[in-house]
Amino acid sequence: MTAPIELYYWPTPNGWKITIMLEELGVPYVVKYINIGQGDQFAPDFLRISPNNRMPAIIDPDGPGGEPISIFESGAILQYLGRKHGKFYPTDERARVEVEQWLFWQVGGLGPMAGQAHHFRQYAPERIQYGIDRYTNEVNRLYGVMNKRLADRPFLAGDYSIADMAAIGWVIPHENQGQDLNDFPHLKRWFDTLLARLAVKKAIEVGKEERARQKSLAEDKEAQKILFGQRAR
Incomplete structure (x- = not known):
């Protein structure tokens, strides 16, 4: 049995793109939360997958040639999954x-x-x-x-x-x-x-409880410093 896709994710509009696609495809996946308000996106292990320190990103253990592949940028992930599974991204x-x-x-x-x-x-x-x-x-x-x-x-x-x-x-x-x-x-x-759509409903619920544990970004000054004060590292 093929191992599930690893999804590096936080419940935001960009993150939802990928949970929606995975739910629509019915593909097994495991969520690795990247709490962007706490700076998880700067961890060295994550930067090896997503050098732009942004989520979402995925690791597909069953990539081209049967070898794992990591992909960052939501649009690229959607195209990859569409090509691989032949759905929601036409061949014509x-x-x-x-x-x-x-x-x-x-x-x-x-x-x-x-x-x-x-x-x-x-x-x-x-x-x-x-x-x-x-x-x-x-x-x-x-x-x-x-x-x-x-x-x-x-x-x-x-x-x-x-x-x-x-x-x-x-x-x-x-x-x-x-x-x-x-x-x-x-x-x-x-x-x-x-x-x-059932898949969309399920997808936007992923991580809702995780996010609910955090302070509102509008009130969390420390998270704002992390998210909005970035320069070259």
């Missing part, structure tokens, strides 16, 4: 390009911009209105892009795919980004559809 080139466009749109746009909105709206030590407005408005624009895209198709690339798994986690905390899903009816329909 036109269909694959559709998925990749929206996957990279999320990785390069929705995630970073929503993350900045979270930062300036909740965590910045001083209230900087320009930063709040800049990123709240940009997330609003990106939600509008999704809403228009979803007006005539059920999912971002047509069929349900890793592009949807990548994006949903960043829409879950929409209120923290200053957004109202009622302003985006097609996006809201997509959002409700994904949250109704």
Whole structure:
């Protein structure tokens, strides 16, 4: 019997991408919690897997040629798992390009911009209105892009795919980004559809108790120093 995938994880929008994919695939995995508020991401053993000191990362003991492989970056992990298992990432080139466009749109746009909105709206030590407005408005624009895209198709690339798994986690905390899903009816329909999936429900519960044991990041000044004060090490 093949050993389970090791998932290095903390329950955040980027972490949820991979629990969603693994739950959808029905692939056995074991969670190795990386408490980013306590600095676990700087441990030497983890840096050997994820040199950018970010989770998620995986080790697949049954990698190419039957040898273990470690992968960091959520988009790369989704692509790898999609290729390996032949699900949620089509082999037809036109269909694959559709998925990749929206996957990279999320990785390069929705995630970073929503993350900045979270930062300036909740965590910045001083209230900087320009930063709040800049990123709240940009997330609003990106939600509008999704809403228009979803007006005539059920999912971002047509069929349900890793592009949807990548994006949903960043829409879950929409209120923290200053957004109202009622302003985006097609996006809201997509959002409700994904949250109704059993795999998605299970995936976003992974680690919820671990996170609940921690202080709120908005209140935890030590965690903020760890997360927001990083320079080259």
